[in-house]
Amino acid sequence: MHMSGSTVTRRALLMLLAAALALLAIIVMSGWLADSTRQYSGSLSRMTALRVAAGTLLSQLQDAEIGQRGYLLTEDRRYLKPYEAADAAVESTIARLRELADGNADELRIVDRLAVLAAGKREELAETIALMKAGRRDESLAIVRTGRGMSLMDDARRSLADLITPADAQLDTQLGALTRQARISGWVANLGGLFILLVVGGAVWIALSYTRALMQAQRAIQSLNDSLEQRVSDRTMELQRANDEIQRFAYIVSHDLRAPLVNVMGFTSELEAGLASVTADLDRRPAEGDDPMAAEARRAVAEDMPEAIGFIRTSTTKMDRLINAILALSRQGSRTLSPEPVSMQALLENAVGSFRHRAGELRCAIDIAGPLPSLVSDRLALEQVFGNLLDNAIKYLDPARPGRIAIRGRAEEDRLTFEVADNGRGIAPQDHERIFELFRRSGVQDRPGEGIGLAYVRTLVRRLQGDVTVDSVPGQGSVFRISLPRILTLASEKPAHDA
Structure with missing residues (x-):
């Protein structure tokens, strides 16, 4: 089938526009995924800090209680050092919990309850120690035997559980949302890559209609395409297996986006090689005897196709820089700190x-x-x-x-x-x-x-x-x-x- 040079140019430009739109859609999706990962990291950081502060508070109350018991049993003032250190740090830990819970009414109520329990426990510890220092050992031990201190600690543990359990539920909800995002991104990457492959294949098919030399390039591109399809399939399987690895989420998505980009680059290189062969062949032929269609073909090879290939190069280079940026950021999230x-x-x-x-x-x-x-x-x-x-x-x-x-x-x-x-x-x-x-x-x-x-x-x-x-x-x-x-x-x- 014969086509005029203007038809070739028009179709090539339409295909390039479609490819650019597909690349833009993939970039937008990548930005959305990066933003989702950032929001998740912030929420995870807050929940982790909340857990650490809650555990620190419980540890401080236990340290204070251990110091009190050691002193009551031995009357050795050295046992009061861990008590005094823990007692002095409780207020700052509660303040940290209140800061982390700011904006969440349920968490703030639990923190307020913990503050009351901690104050009661510290009061009980201080009372027994003061009695022991005054030489009233029996009265001090009598307070311990009432079990009031144990009851306060049990209430504190239950309150801490009330604080941590909703945080775990919230984390499960976020994991579910991110899993759904992973499925969506997988479909977008696969469909976008397939669409780009079809566009590039169409551009190659148009070029092959003008010269037999490009048929050899088509066979080489097809061979490369078969290899890339297998690699894309392997990477897709890796993506499905890694859906639960949230820290590597953005890395895997960006990695799969590179596959259609490599395909576009490969096709572009083959187009350039084929275009060079066609240009060399046309240069060997005299232009004086060209019919109008041959003249149009010569113009397309000399002007239109290099411009189209340059547009592809510019778009793929920009996409490659953006993907490299996303990869650099996501790799850091998966590295273990030492x-x-x-x-x-x-x-x-x-x-x-x-x-x-x-x-x-x-x-x-x-x-x-x-x-x-x-x-x-x-x-x-x-x-x-x-x-x-x-x-x-x-x-x-x-x-x-x-x-x-x-x-x-x-x-x-x-x-x-x-x-x-x-x-x-x-x-x-x-x-x-x-x-x-x-x-x-x-x-x-x-x-x-x-x-x-x-x-x-x-x-x-x-x-x-x-x-x-x-x-x-x-x-x-x-x-x-x-x-x-x-x-x-x-x-x-x-x-x-x-x-």
Whole structure:
């Protein structure tokens, strides 16, 4: 069947438009999945913190009770040390529980009940210890034998169960919702990939109608297509088996999205190879004797098809960068953290050293206001966090003045705060939160990047049980502030309880 060059061009452009729409739909779905995963991580973090605080409260009450009993039995004041330490920490733990339950009326009622029970228990412990100190041992033991303290502890345990059980139910609900999202995303990825394959196949079929040389390219593409279909099938099976692995959810979806993209790239390469063969063949033939259809074919090969292939290349390159960004973010969620003692002074000196040459070329000075406090955390995550912040600070320097970057740190009770301050071009107030979102950037887009760096930083910091914020004034500079616990405690670790 013969087709004019204008028909070929029109059909090719329609197919390219359809492929672009399919890629856009896949990108939107990927963003939705990433946002769902972020919301789940925030909820899981709150529930985990609530569980840890509840267990800490119970442990503190038990420690206080053990110290009281030891003192009553031995009259040795050394036993009062764990009692005094636990008694002093109960109020802050209850305050932490109340903070985590803020906004949930049922949880706040339970926390209030726990506060009353804890106050009653502490009062009972303090009364017995005071009697013992006054030499009234029998009266002190008589209070213990009433069982009032045991009853208060039992009530506290039941209240803690009332706090944790609804949280578990909420987690089950979220897991069910995410499982449904996994099924939807699987269908979208498969249907989108199939649609793109059909579009590319149609474009190849049109090209083959003009030259026998492209028939060889079609056979090579078909062979590649068979191999890719098998790989897509294998990856689809892996996706179905991994639906329950929530931490790897975004990684698997992004991985499967790469399969149709690779297919598009493969077809594009074959089209380019075939087009080169056709162009070479046409160049060997004299153009003087061309009929109108041959002239149209020559124009399509020289102008229309290279433009169409360039459009495909641009779209697939953008899609590849976006998928790589999603993969980088999701891989971090699946990595197991390894807390270890970390000297922040040494870590940041090494990080700054890797940027010295680049900073020197841009007339930028980097200073560390040491000594910096040390902590127990995941070394690799810290290196990635501060590496990203330093890279951003250098990237967005103001060329109108010499650059200055300062790194500071201070200890605040059981948490540490680190700051990376620069005198760069700054960030508008309305973008202070927006820059931490995936694929979002601020200001003039005159620097390379995909909008993943600060989203990656926030994900890492939150996994380290910390928080990151920014203060910035356009034209003056920015201060990125990171708060981290002095000692990172993994969510899987349970506080020890005495019998």
